[in-house]
Amino acid sequence: MNILLLGSGGREHALAWKLAQSPNIGQFYAIPGNPGIAEHAELIEGIPLSAHDTIVKWCQDHGIGFVVVGPEAPLVAGLVDRLEAVGIPAFGPTAAAARLEGSKLFTKELCKANSIPTAAFGRFTSAAEGAAYVRQQGAPIVVKADGLMAGKGVVVALSEEEAVDAVEQVFTGGGTEVLIEEFMEGEEASLFALVDGETVVLFGSAQDHKRAFDGDLGPNTGGMGAYSPAPVLTPELERRALDEILIPTARAMVAAGAPYRGVLYAGLMLTADGPKLVEYNCRFGDPECQVLMPRFTGDLVQVLHATATGRLAEVTPEWSQDAAMTVVYASRGYPGPHQVGSPIGGLDAAAELDGVLVFQAGTRRKGVGLVSNGGRVLNVTATGATLGEARDRAYAGIARIEWPDGFYRSDIGWRALGKATP
Ligand code: ATP
Incomplete structure (x- = not known):
């Protein structure tokens, strides 16, 4: 094919x-x-x-x-x-099915109508109504604009003033409706499932690192590293997320006449009351995909094609017991302004190491060499029998890359590995 x-x-x-x-x-x-x-x-x-x-x-x-x-x-x-x-x-x-990612309001209403665990919310078409709701609920509270905002439409407000400001900004920025959510406390994890309409099959878990710098400090990014599986997501919690969140969502989409086919990526908050949905994405995460693929041992064409054509029940995805970690090597300055076009070497030397794979993101060929061509440039990825081994291998790979204009976080995996906490 x-x-x-x-x-x-x-x-x-x-x-x-x-x-x-x-x-x-x-x-x-x-x-x-x-x-x-x-x-x-x-x-x-x-x-x-x-x-x-x-x-x-x-x-x-x-x-x-x-x-x-x-x-x-x-x-x-x-x-x-x-x-x-x-x-x-x-x-x-x-x-129609991608609205699960494209419209936060669509997803929140779907959760409400189907008793799918997620943060309680209100939606308002004026700043005054939104502000009144903030005052009534108190802080911390979360303010969201609708639509694909590339991660920039969400404010986790620690005070009522900050929340009211964020509500006003939604409307002054051209928004017509604001979503205000209860603040959920817990650890976040990503759970992936393949869905072919009716059938839902779990497809791995991961945790990512959104902040630019060590200790989860600095600005939000597209993701500076990830690992899989997410140890915090125990088999019992995965089962609950499947039964209480993913399967009811797939059924609700079928009932709504928009059956979901593809990978459904659930951003979960693991609260004291169990897993709750933060958001859905309608594609693989980046960089989470880079740690799922090395652990998946089956035939990806067969599994994805079966998902797309309603035959998912016929396949069983196979996984290695290994852990995987990816460390994002980014251009200095990212996610702010940064240079592109600087030479990168050492990829082959890194990939020679046991279990190491270098996935390219923002790169471009220049002559016989490779130069940077974006914010997130390389994903140095490794598998290992334990997450610690995967981490050691990934950083050994990083050490072989020659790119003075790049930077990376040195603490990917700190949650799972019990490293220094921020
Ligand atoms: P992205 O796709 O980049 O994750 P987004 O714009 O789709 O961002 P969300 O995923 O809904 O936005 O929220 C971004 C982050 O804000 C979440 O990963 C989470 O850390 C935090 N967050 C969102 N909603 C809540 C909530 N109700 N309670 C606590 N934290 C929240």
């Missing part, structure tokens, strides 16, 4: 690496891809991911039998609907 992978980050490099190992793969292409993905797939240049007509036509012209969509934007914008309309199966939800 000829396969097209969409996306250009470390997540997609990890997917490409695993997809390429499948005996079920024929021609393998990526749009737009990156130099790491180019080791596994032929890169197709000049087609933006927003050009749905062009992508559909290109797939028809090249006999593509299956499309794997990495990032969320094409899903929310309905690319899978377009591909399915011409009979090309694609991994990822339709636009």
Whole structure:
């Protein structure tokens, strides 16, 4: 089967690496891809991911039998609907189902209507009403704008004043509705499931590190590192999250006429009352995908295709008992302004180490070498019999990378490894 992978980050490099190992793969292409993905797939240049007509036509012209969509934007914008309309199966939800990520209000209402554990909330169409609710509930409290905000639409307010300010900013920023949530206390973990409409199969867990610097300090980022599995998510908690959150969500989506197909990524808060939903994402996490793929030992083409075509009940994903960790090597200055174009070496030397894989994110070929081309540039990933071993191997890999313009966190995994707490 000829396969097209969409996306250009470390997540997609990890997917490409695993997809390429499948005996079920024929021609393998990526749009737009990156130099790491180019080791596994032929890169197709000049087609933006927003050009749905062009992508559909290109797939028809090249006999593509299956499309794997990495990032969320094409899903929310309905690319899978377009591909399915011409009979090309694609991994990822339709636009209607991708509302689980694209609209926080949609998801909160779905949870409320189906008694799915999540933070209590109110929604308001004016700043005055929102502020009154904040005063009534007290702080800490969480203020959210609706829509895909790339992580910038959420304020966890520690005081009522901060919350009222955040409410006002939603409306002065052009928002028409604000979501105000109860503050949930606990440890966060990510739980992944494949969903083909009715069937829900757990697909690994992870924990990430959003802040830029050691000790969970500094600005929020797309993620500076991750590990899998998340030891805090015991089998019992996973079972509860499956039974109380993921399965009821899949059923509710079927009942709503928008069956969910793809990976459903639940951001969970593990509270004293059990797991509660913080948010859904409708695609693999980045960098969480980079720690799931090295632990998944099955045939990724088969499992993702079965998910997309309603045959998930026929497959059982297989996992290694190993732990995995990924450390993000980012451009100095990220997530703020940063230089691109600086030379990077040592990738092969790092990948020679036992259990080490280097996934590329923001890189570009320049002559025979590689240069940085974004904020998050490399994901130095390792597996090991224990998380400690995976950590030691990943940092040994980092030590072999030659990139003076990069930085990384040195404490990835501190929660699970009992390292210095912030
Ligand atoms: P991202 O996709 O980058 O995680 P987002 O804009 O989709 O961000 P959320 O995931 O809903 O926003 O919230 C971002 C973070 O804010 C969460 O990871 C969590 O740490 C915190 N948060 C959100 N809602 C709550 C809540 N009700 N109680 C406590 N913390 C919360």
